[in-house]
Amino acid sequence: MSNNAELFPKIISHAKEYGFIFQSSEIYDGLAAVYDYGQYGAELKKNIREYWWKAMVQMNENIVGIDSAIFMHPTVWKASGHVDAFNDPLIDNKDSKKRYRADVLIEEAVQKIEAKIEKEVEKAKRSFFSV
Numbered sequence: 001m002s003n004n005a006e007l008f009p010k011i012i013s014h015a016k017e018y019g020f021i022f023q024s025s026e027i028y029d030g031l032a033a034v035y036d037y038g039q040y041g042a043e044l045k046k047n048i049r050e051y052w053w054k055a056m057v058q059m060n061e062n063i064v065g066i067d068s069a070i071f072m073h074p075t076v077w078k079a080s081g082h083v084d085a086f087n088d089p090l091i092d093n094k095d096s097k098k099r100y101r102a103d104v105l106i107e108e109a110v111q112k113i114e115a116k117i118e119k120e121v122e123k124a125k126r127s128f129f130s131v
Contacts, residue, residue, distance in 0.1 A: 021045065 020041035023030040037045055057065035071119045077083050082124075089102040 015041070 012021070016023075016038075017038060019038035021035040022038050024034040024036045025031050053065060057063050074083075090099050091102055091105060092099050
């Protein structure tokens with residue numbers, strides 16, 4: 001899968017060519033990794049947001065949608081359940097006396113497995129297509 005490095009620039013080029021995105025401040029040499037929505041990108045973003053709103057809010061009787069600021073009084077966060085429900089599972093390594101976040105360990109393990117899979121796929125390609 002060495003083509004992954006080449007794939008992202010191709011997607012960006014295609015999206016720019018068809019008006020989905022443009023590099024932010026492009027006429028002034030742009031900003032790295034910052035993009036603005038073009039005419040079709042803005043429309044696509046709006047459609048995705050509307051679909052999400054219908055699926056997650058309007059189609060559920062027990063959910064009320066609001067559009068509010070992120071900065072709120074701490075009591076609001078507590079009342080909404082965000083404070084009490086927040087959980088960042090940690091795992092203690094008794095040997096090293098270090099503490100690790102469980103999600104980070106899982107991501108690292110998944111990356112190792114994906115690397116092994118990629119290696120096996122490349123090996124299989126070489127053996128099947130070396131004719």
